[in-house]
Amino acid sequence: MEETQNIDVTKNPEAEDAIESTKQKQSEEVEHHCDEQQKQSQEEDELRKLLLSDIEELPLSPPSATQLNFVSYFITDFTKPGHDHYIYRHANGLCVIGLAPTHRAFKDQGGITNIDFNVGKSDRSVLKVSGKRKKNAMRSESNTALCKVSTANDSYIVRCCVKGSLLEVNERLMKQPQLLNSSADREGYIAIIMPRPADWTKNKESLITLEEYKEKKQDILLEPYFSDIPHLRRLALMSDLSSRIVSQIEYYFRRIRAMTDDIHLILRSMGSSTTVEVQVNS
């Protein structure tokens, strides 16, 4: 920098002025750029403060989207004993139907292995509802067959439970039926039905609330089943734990299980026959 300045002084005073002024401009630009950067980071700081302003006390386990936006209803022993379903109704009227934790299918060893939507007159999984007005939706009564779930020993027909238009069935279940075992109340939902307001009002009379369901099915909820995960879920229901805590417990439970497997490996390699067991007490 300085060398050029010296050379220019001897050669051309005008050029030197020009260079001086551009240098000044450059440093001004750099300053300006710094100012802008400062301003930007200031704005970002303010934004960050705003973003975190509401975070005072974060609950250990907040309510889930399902709990916030849906009202839970249950219907028990529908057409047959042990056929218990849940109906989660959204504020906009749509109903998500699925198997309640006390459904007979979960009692069978190995849980649910298969699901088939081809029941009744048509395959429910191929229906395509189009448009806002939901054209081509199958109109169902509450006892219309929805699908058939099979376990190792038996198969059970699942019915719509709600009169309305069938908007969607959960086709993921066809490839992953174990979703019914692990999360029947979320990813393992079976169908979405849209009832008409008049139909819903009538239907509602045969449904019970979560509290009533817990009371009615107390005994079954406490029975130990073969698969641990639904057992935990039922425990959560009984103990009034938020099911969000259940998923947290599930995670740690799985971790502990994995660790016990590792411990077993170590013990075997040491030639020991000691076993480690983990028990969950209600």
Next chain:
Amino acid sequence: MSDESKPAPGGLLNGLETQKTRRVNEAARSLHPSAVKDLLSLGVCERCILRLVTVTATFDSDLATVSSSTLRGWLGSGVEEAASPEPSICIVCLGVLQFVFSDAKQTLVKSDHVAWITDLVKQQGHEFDSFVLEVSLPSTISENERAVLLYLKGKYSDEAWLQSEKVSVKDALKVLVLDPLRASLGAKSDSSSFHIRLTYSQASDEAQGLSETKHERKKRKTDEENGSNCMSENPFKKVSEPCILSVHCNKMPIFFGGRYFKYSRNVSQSRWIIDDERMGEASVEEIIGGSILPACLGDSYKFHAAGREDIDVRMLGSGRPFLIEVQNSRKCPSQQSLTEIEEKINNSEKKLVGVKDLKFIGSECWAMMREGEAEKQKQYAALVWISRPLEEEDCNSVSSMKELKILQKTPIRVLHRRSQLERERTIHWMKVEKIKGNAHYFLLHLCTQAGTYIKEFVHGDLGRTTPSMGSILGCRAEIIQLDVTDVKMGDS
């Protein structure tokens, strides 16, 4: 005969005036005399006669300078009509070209027509320096004209003046009224966004008048086709009531634009009322529109925004572009008053909504909204909870996902009013910001394609959005709160 034909002392203007009147005079005298006599006796007004019987149609603008009675004098040399105190209403134009009309209460207006119209325009309170004149006439006028022309054709077939194109009553009125109105209002009359509409309507009992009923019209059409003229069967009835004239002013909508911020989680974007109950505390639309409307003295406003957010989502960062359209504004507020409005909203006690860059927008407003709509990227900050503690490798794996493609089925919360579709969307980038002291919560910053449902991307919507935050991290995830931190538009 009349004084106007002598050049008045002093002034080129008067000279021009007399030139015009001389031209009108000449034209009047050159008309076919018996046709004129005929029409006068039927009850057609002077200006209509001039319109219908003249050969050249170009001089109507000069007519404005000549009064009715003078014209009558020139037309009728030798007609036995005793100057009746009030000439009867023209059977063709129903008094429109005679400037005879009633007000809304059906009382005959005695004052000068230009002054009366000017008064009504001023009453409506608009600020303007130019206007466009619109005229609306009852359909019977054109039917009357057709009837009279048919009659003339029957009597004076093959005359030259019959073949030429006639100036319509509407055009004649506009030409007669435009210059005086211009002078009286002190405004130009080129293309403008301010419209003055003169609506003539028939007094109800005159609705039949001279016009044909549908049946008669059909009969006439078929008779014409068969080569006979049946008009001679219907004598021309007298018109007893003039038309009712109403004046209505309308200014084309004006637009204001800017960017808005939403700081509250209980404020909807537009007015939201279900069963007479308002959802949320207020709305962005009402806060902004309600401040601008009084400044414009307009009738109503419409709110348009480039996209929208849920009621419980805040709009932060650089704000969301919006437009306010004001209908029939009486005045246009200055930039100064717009700045004051902006400050008032920003400094309000509750701090629900903020506004930036509020300014008047011209015709480029819609282009501004559409700009880059498809390429719009949105940036969000979401507070996410997961069912297991956050680990270091989670932050890395999430940040390394660029241009992640996700498939979203229509979320259940909107499925009742939108089509059942599977939409592919892109998450351009994500960044995890840890929160001190709490391993189950973190702030997720993400930049996504327009039209992505963020809430469903986080909690998975019962598995209908894949992949979701939960599936990526292998656990349950819930969204606690969401904020929009940037709406990128084209260049800004």
